[in-house]
Amino acid sequence: MKKVSLADISKELGVSKTLVSFVMNGRAKEKRINDEVAEKVLAKAKELGYKADYLARAMRTGKSQTIGLVMADISNTFFSKLARSIENEAAEHGYNVIFGSSDENHRKSGKLIDVFKDKRVDGLIICPTIGDITHIKKLNKERYPYVLVDRYFNEVSSNHVVVDNYNGSFKIVEDQIQMGRKRIAFVNFNVELINMTERFNGYIDALKSYGYKYDSSIVKNVSFKNIEKETYLAMKELMKITPKIDTIYFSNNRLAFLGIKYLFENNTINFKKLKLASFDNYEFMHLLQVPIKFGVQPIEELGKSAVDSIMKQINEESGGVEHVKLPLDISFLN
Amino acid sequence: MKKVSLADISKELGVSKTLVSFVMNGRAKEKRINDEVAEKVLAKAKELGYKADYLARAMRTGKSQTIGLVMADISNTFFSKLARSIENEAAEHGYNVIFGSSDENHRKSGKLIDVFKDKRVDGLIICPTIGDITHIKKLNKERYPYVLVDRYFNEVSSNHVVVDNYNGSFKIVEDQIQMGRKRIAFVNFNVELINMTERFNGYIDALKSYGYKYDSSIVKNVSFKNIEKETYLAMKELMKITPKIDTIYFSNNRLAFLGIKYLFENNTINFKKLKLASFDNYEFMHLLQVPIKFGVQPIEELGKSAVDSIMKQINEESGGVEHVKLPLDISFLN
């Protein structure tokens, strides 16, 4: 079962490779090739089980029909769902996805970007981390098709698709305030990622607009690297001043998981007095015996929009820089 | 910033492309190329920022340095963790991973396999589903490098890396029996996948070896497609005969999640009387206010072994068909 090439067909039929190539690429009409000839070619191709060699075509055209996906960590539920959505949407366009995880390390993401470019992906979907700004600038300069997802940088222009973190966070805090909470603690990451800072800004502004003062002693920031240890520490400190707070608001589901785990393991907490909220959700929240309010990120839309944006760029239908901001689903607040 | 090719270097240096190619591929010694010449080539390559064109090389050598990963659903926590492990291990070998989800549909997996082969992946890692046996046979015939992971088929020879489902399941049930449980219900998938049937066999044999009779009325099988609805139904039926059972054993974490969700939503359950067990774990289990025993699948090892197996095949160091069976971690039973 040897590979069938264009040459095989052209030889058997006594026509040129050019003609066969045109027919196989559906350009028979455009090139005004005789219908009978075209049909003969198609029939022979089918008979021999011809399939264009992907690598040869990719090499010639420079198109690989593959998208490179750079994310923080595919094993994280948010990203794996995002990856799935991207995979589905890419498939709709006849594209495949090659992926890699950066672990929030810009050296890794830089390397992934380089490798994927080497492999000639037609476009990149990147969930950038701190320090990736250099790589983004480079992509801009090279006019390499890419779109950022979940995060972007104020300092550099980029196509990006994100969630409306500011307003989502604002509404969650507002909801808590409207339910009568007066002291809302906030557990966030200590990083300069725009999605996290926006959630913080939403938190602050919601407080302000209801006349509450921002109290830095009930805001805790933990690092990515030591997330487990530091979240525990943050919770411990918050528990010490527990009469001062009536709500804990987590800026993402991972922090919520760890924070709540801490509370359960040290179960002297009265959940009638201490309420919980989280920016986004996670399956476990549906299992808690304790009420929690949360937003739901439009992950599927996020992935779909990102692919659509990259496709527009690849097909050169893009009308300049594109920013998409999707609303947080806050139906679980009511 | 045009692309630099072998020809550019050879022209500038007045040597042949052959020589440059040999040097760049580290074959200078082997080809006994003059040290000075080799160094000059390397220096010039560095100066010009030369990088071998991936597609041209892949086309010529037939090697793409890419692995195709076909799994059921990347958004599922088990698979996303597996994907991460595979990604890491592949990177160690200088390989990238292109992935796709089959949704337990053999038409989809067949298509993914074809597309990935088209893209000339050097090997496939497949989590096969029912009906994939045809595709496996074809791969065998073509001698295409692949390894099955998590599941395999008794009917066809294959390289595969799986968990010891039988013994893991046996031990979990044994543990329950030793803790005095007498009526252990089992919630499983209604499919012919070997991992699921082995878990069932372990369940039955554990019962038998302790002198208990198998009672089909307390074994429930649900489908992949309607998992949510059917698990709820199964739980409902089990709850009706609740005095007849003192334990519910779920054959995987997804079923456990849904089953426990049902129990919580209908919270008339006395968890002093009804105990819970699951074949594998999920983060939420660490948050339950109710005790549950579970095994832990060696996901990382699973991915690592799968990549190692495929690498051996690619590098033709494979000594025939390879079967790996990894033990379930049952430390959470004690």
Next chain:
DNA sequence: CTGAAAGCGCTTACAG
């Protein structure tokens, strides 16, 4: 030790 040349399988500008 080194080079000229063929070839992988396509696509496409050019010619008629």
Next chain:
DNA sequence: CTGAAAGCGCTTACAG
């Protein structure tokens, strides 16, 4: 309407 030929950027068998 159709074809001969060049070329994408490599690798490698062959020759000297």
